[in-house]
Amino acid sequence: MRRDVFKAIADPTRRAILVLIATRAMTPNALADEFDSTRQAVSKHIRILTECRFLKQEKVGREIYYHYNPDKLKEIDKWLEQFRKHWENRFDQLDHVLINLKSDKNEN
């Protein structure tokens, strides 16, 4: 089942993980050391972020390193930006309708 990306980034710990990973690839243990929560809790966050493709795994020897996937965040930005533009377009058209309405009916 596909994870909800918005829910994934709504969590403050997961956002903190993304910030850490954005600067360098890290192992789950190194990540867990950065937080007060249990290793299990951190690894659950990592799993959710990985399922949403915010993180990419890379195996180096026996260790797994997590990398940040910048494309995923861009994807979200793009959706929202398109959605915003959609509303802007719509409202620009409404502005024109209102201008025509004003000239149709005589204003006081």
Added chain:
Amino acid sequence: MKTSALLMSFSVDKENKKIKVTREFAAPLSKVWAAWTESHLLDQWWAPKPWQAKTKTMNFKEGGHWLYAMVGPDGTNIWCRADYKSILDQKKFTGEDKFCDENGNIDIKFPMAFWTCEFKEERNSTFVNIEIAFNEVSDLEKYIEMGFKDGFTSALENLDNLLNTQLT
């Protein structure tokens, strides 16, 4: 005329599963209200170009609904219906937005959106506050994703291209 400096705010409140949009219009409240509630006016602006909104039936009263199609440049029809739940004349209306077929039969595969539109006249402008709420965060995500992937993308891509050429 101040058309370029009209206020617009847009935010996605994921925790409360809501999209909030506010826009100022340089027109008196009665006209803005008419543009949002009369089908012959809605048809002129509701769909972003090159799409066109075409009303089949409209009954703007509590319990009534607006059945319309978003018509694409290739003739594609995307049928939608808005069910009006509450109406406070010239102030506020609420409703539910759904996808359906041409007879208004609702397609339950798609998320339902709950709309609240509030209108307020201030100085020489009218402010419209729109809140679109969802049952699930995933519905909000799907709504945003779907709106663009199936329908509006082409229009928006044209705009994106235009903006990109102007920037570079």
